[in-house]
Amino acid sequence: MPWTRDQIAARAAKELREGLYVNLGIGIPTLVPNFIPAGMKVQLQSENGMLGMGPFPYEGDEDADVINAGKQTITELPTTSYFSSAESFAMIRGGHIDLSILGALQVAQNGDLANWAIPGKIVKGMGGAMDLVAGVRKVIVVMEHVSKDGPKLLRDCGLPLTGSRVVDMVITDLGVFQIDKIGSNVMRLVEIADGVTLDEIKSKTEATFDIRVAGN
Amino acid sequence: MPWTRDQIAARAAKELREGLYVNLGIGIPTLVPNFIPAGMKVQLQSENGMLGMGPFPYEGDEDADVINAGKQTITELPTTSYFSSAESFAMIRGGHIDLSILGALQVAQNGDLANWAIPGKIVKGMGGAMDLVAGVRKVIVVMEHVSKDGPKLLRDCGLPLTGSRVVDMVITDLGVFQIDKIGSNVMRLVEIADGVTLDEIKSKTEATFDIRVAGN
Amino acid sequence: MGKVFENARDAIDGLVNDGTTLMAGGFGLCGVPGALIEAVKETGARNLTVISNNAGVDGVGLGILLETRQIRKMISSYVGENKRFAQQYLSGELELEFNPQGTLAERIRAGGAGVPAFYTRTGVGTVIAEGKEVREFGGEKYLMELGLRADVSLVHAWKADTEGNLVFRKAARNFNPIMATAGGVTVVQVEHLLEPGALDPDSIHTPGIYVDRIVHVPNVAKHIEQRTVRKRPNA
Amino acid sequence: MGKVFENARDAIDGLVNDGTTLMAGGFGLCGVPGALIEAVKETGARNLTVISNNAGVDGVGLGILLETRQIRKMISSYVGENKRFAQQYLSGELELEFNPQGTLAERIRAGGAGVPAFYTRTGVGTVIAEGKEVREFGGEKYLMELGLRADVSLVHAWKADTEGNLVFRKAARNFNPIMATAGGVTVVQVEHLLEPGALDPDSIHTPGIYVDRIVHVPNVAKHIEQRTVRKRPNA
Numbered sequence: 001m002p003w004t005r006d007q008i009a010a011r012a013a014k015e016l017r018e019g020l021y022v023n024l025g026i027g028i029p030t031l032v033p034n035f036i037p038a039g040m041k042v043q044l045q046s047e048n049g050m051l052g053m054g055p056f057p058y059e060g061d062e063d064a065d066v067i068n069a070g071k072q073t074i075t076e077l078p079t080t081s082y083f084s085s086a087e088s089f090a091m092i093r094g095g096h097i098d099l100s101i102l103g104a105l106q107v108a109q110n111g112d113l114a115n116w117a118i119p120g121k122i123v124k125g126m127g128g129a130m131d132l133v134a135g136v137r138k139v140i141v142v143m144e145h146v147s148k149d150g151p152k153l154l155r156d157c158g159l160p161l162t163g164s165r166v167v168d169m170v171i172t173d174l175g176v177f178q179i180d181k182i183g184s185n186v187m188r189l190v191e192i193a194d195g196v197t198l199d200e201i202k203s204k205t206e207a208t209f210d211i212r213v214a215g216n
Numbered sequence: 217m218p219w220t221r222d223q224i225a226a227r228a229a230k231e232l233r234e235g236l237y238v239n240l241g242i243g244i245p246t247l248v249p250n251f252i253p254a255g256m257k258v259q260l261q262s263e264n265g266m267l268g269m270g271p272f273p274y275e276g277d278e279d280a281d282v283i284n285a286g287k288q289t290i291t292e293l294p295t296t297s298y299f300s301s302a303e304s305f306a307m308i309r310g311g312h313i314d315l316s317i318l319g320a321l322q323v324a325q326n327g328d329l330a331n332w333a334i335p336g337k338i339v340k341g342m343g344g345a346m347d348l349v350a351g352v353r354k355v356i357v358v359m360e361h362v363s364k365d366g367p368k369l370l371r372d373c374g375l376p377l378t379g380s381r382v383v384d385m386v387i388t389d390l391g392v393f394q395i396d397k398i399g400s401n402v403m404r405l406v407e408i409a410d411g412v413t414l415d416e417i418k419s420k421t422e423a424t425f426d427i428r429v430a431g432n
Numbered sequence: 433m434g435k436v437f438e439n440a441r442d443a444i445d446g447l448v449n450d451g452t453t454l455m456a457g458g459f460g461l462c463g464v465p466g467a468l469i470e471a472v473k474e475t476g477a478r479n480l481t482v483i484s485n486n487a488g489v490d491g492v493g494l495g496i497l498l499e500t501r502q503i504r505k506m507i508s509s510y511v512g513e514n515k516r517f518a519q520q521y522l523s524g525e526l527e528l529e530f531n532p533q534g535t536l537a538e539r540i541r542a543g544g545a546g547v548p549a550f551y552t553r554t555g556v557g558t559v560i561a562e563g564k565e566v567r568e569f570g571g572e573k574y575l576m577e578l579g580l581r582a583d584v585s586l587v588h589a590w591k592a593d594t595e596g597n598l599v600f601r602k603a604a605r606n607f608n609p610i611m612a613t614a615g616g617v618t619v620v621q622v623e624h625l626l627e628p629g630a631l632d633p634d635s636i637h638t639p640g641i642y643v644d645r646i647v648h649v650p651n652v653a654k655h656i657e658q659r660t661v662r663k664r665p666n667a
Numbered sequence: 668m669g670k671v672f673e674n675a676r677d678a679i680d681g682l683v684n685d686g687t688t689l690m691a692g693g694f695g696l697c698g699v700p701g702a703l704i705e706a707v708k709e710t711g712a713r714n715l716t717v718i719s720n721n722a723g724v725d726g727v728g729l730g731i732l733l734e735t736r737q738i739r740k741m742i743s744s745y746v747g748e749n750k751r752f753a754q755q756y757l758s759g760e761l762e763l764e765f766n767p768q769g770t771l772a773e774r775i776r777a778g779g780a781g782v783p784a785f786y787t788r789t790g791v792g793t794v795i796a797e798g799k800e801v802r803e804f805g806g807e808k809y810l811m812e813l814g815l816r817a818d819v820s821l822v823h824a825w826k827a828d829t830e831g832n833l834v835f836r837k838a839a840r841n842f843n844p845i846m847a848t849a850g851g852v853t854v855v856q857v858e859h860l861l862e863p864g865a866l867d868p869d870s871i872h873t874p875g876i877y878v879d880r881i882v883h884v885p886n887v888a889k890h891i892e893q894r895t896v897r898k899r900p901n902a
Contacts, residue, residue, distance in 0.1 A: 046603070047533065047534075048459040048460075048462070048603055048606055049459070049603055049605055049606050050602075050603050055662060056660045056661050056662045057661055057662070058661065058662060058663070058664040059661045059662075059663065059664055060661075060664075061661075062656060062659055062661060063602070064461075064462060064604075064654035064655060064656050065462060065463070065601050065602040065603055065604040065654070066602050066603055067459075067460065067462050067603050067656075067657075067658075068603075069459075070658060071459075071460040071461070071462070071657040071658045072658040072660040073656055073658065073659055073660050073661065074660070076602075082600075082602050082603060082605055083605065084537075084605050084606065084607070084608070084609045084610055084637075085459070085485070085533070085534075085536075085537040085606045085607045085610065086537040086538060086540070086541040086609075086610045088534075088537070089533065089534030089535075089537050089538060090538075092534055093534055093538075093552060093553070093554065112557075122518050122521070122522065123530075124510055124511055124512035125508060125509050125510035125511055125512065125530050126509065126510070126530060126532055126533075126560075127509050127510040127532075127533050128509065128532065128533035128534055129532075130532035130534075130535075130554050130555050130558060130560060131532050131533060131534030131535065131554045134552075134553040134554040134555070134556065135534070135553065135554065160558065160559050161557055161558045161559075162558065163556075163557065163558065164556060164557025164558070165557075
């Protein structure tokens, strides 16, 4: 059975380690903090200028000056610091964020990512997405394996790119793929969701991929 | 009679205006604050990361963490702010400092300045001098008109440059010169110290200069 | 003679004309200089170029200058929340230059710091690279991006002293301090106006040298775009 | 598991070897990470490259690594106050690269910010321009300068929490915050070590993300190079 959004987020959370600094995109990535193992300390960065993001505030405690990059009201933690947008992206561009988990429209087998411009819709802008994928040390995409338009794991992205050769790992409802950004132009399937068949993945994936599933 | 060091500093102080942000070099420039007209507010920047420099501390009040760019103990003012070296030179390079008053070994008639490397002595480094002359809006040199080696106002500087076409005005013990950094390659003598003759200035100046002294 | 002005209209007076380039601080509706934007509206100046991460929402923030059609061009990273924006853009009235958010921030920081150009990995291999110099350092490709300045910067701060030293509050800092450095004239609206000496000199975010005009706006309206909350546990 | 180490020796352990490139904060003797420099001396590592605005004075700050001849190359803006430095430089033992102070600061800031190169007016037409690209922007000439990083950055801070959030004191800030961003590993000696939550999140100069190791040095020796005073008026 394909993974649910929560299961995808839980699988992404397995990539977290004690002490990592992490930036989360909107959508499925915002579910990841629910699955951080108890006792593991992970600091969340918000690119509008905050390190150490806390959960949503209690009703009535909202502070208009404490928002995340999705413009949602959030809270401080004892570890929180604030800084300017220039300092925030110096942190991102300078390779200080360990991990970015974000959604995608398309991912190509060489790590190309498209996630900012939707065909047929007015373009709203890339926000900080291009900076994040270019600057963060490891980029994990979490997404549905296919869209209503078909496969999203492709040989080449047809949509405008967010970044070229930037994705390290893709977690979909069907399984987990690793990408060698600088080496081979082939993805590697390393995990299959329970009850999903390899044939189903093959039929729903345009990208070329090796198979190296543990136990296979 | 040639101006004393105090008189040179007093003449330089006449270039100050209410609200200016000023960086002062070591030597004669450090005397300039003694001649700021009463009631005029001028903010002094120190390139090691302080805006709003106060006077030397009272004996016993020295704070090793409150020093100026000459490594001298100084004091805070109510307007003081501190910042990093990068921010300090962003301020300087970005043209936010209105005026720099500094000493020189040589000044050429096109505004070239040499003030960091002394021939025959070991080179200690340029510190922030190159950044200051390249970034500050107006640069005034205060110095003795001649050294023991001869004229200091030259057609071309023989010593290693601090900056090319950077000096706007030179105040010496004999008079005041204006320099058109981007236009003509000729200085303009605009003021003569009381009792100094034009002939004396001519004999002690290698640079070509026009004369436009008020009252002449 | 001082930097403090009576009201936002006076603080803007003489600065904004047809064709002026403005920077406006804020991220979403957080830390937006709303009173100064209102004053810009009152000038009636047209054909403005506005550099701001976002474009407000309908009727709030820069949204009010879109309503009056005073903006000819926006330089932004994300303009999602504004219907009027979409209409004017599609009709060709409004020009739009997208910058990646970090590139926009660094261009502004560079503009204020006297750096005319710098290189960044952001945008290599994307539409953002079109027409830009690509250069390799250490075997990796980078784009050259130019410093960005404006005629006038509009800034929202939390606390200021009369010298113009500024402190921002929490995530309302965002683009405000860098824009303060990159305006030919920088105008600040501030929630709390204090005498010199009231701010800790170690905790000043923007030194007064960057600030030309200050107006005290004590009861500023703060808007929330996405009110997200959790239930308070029962006591 | 945490960032806090027992003493300076432990905090440096395993980081400094022959040929390591270090950054050391400080301006003159102000804000210098003296305890960490002592620990570097104890490693006995040689052929170090040290990036620091100054080189200390004889027997203080980086002066102690010159005494032991552990430094092969300095990248600095001003090294005036050190006799041993002069001797080793003249004898050819010590290599020296002068950078204008603002260029040095911006190179370090760029190194930490992922900017491989930038342009500056500083040094155009001087010896600093030799071998560097000169390029015109808006009719003015600029030099291209490269971002600068180090294997290890040594930083002195006033206050830290155990997460590594740092606050610097007065003019002891200087190069410390930018060097904290540009080290592969950043080690901080701090006068006051606090629990998370003790620092105002609006007043943190260096977010903890930049800090890898912290050592509490409560009674740090502070030196004054030029003790200048005025007479106290009679009461």
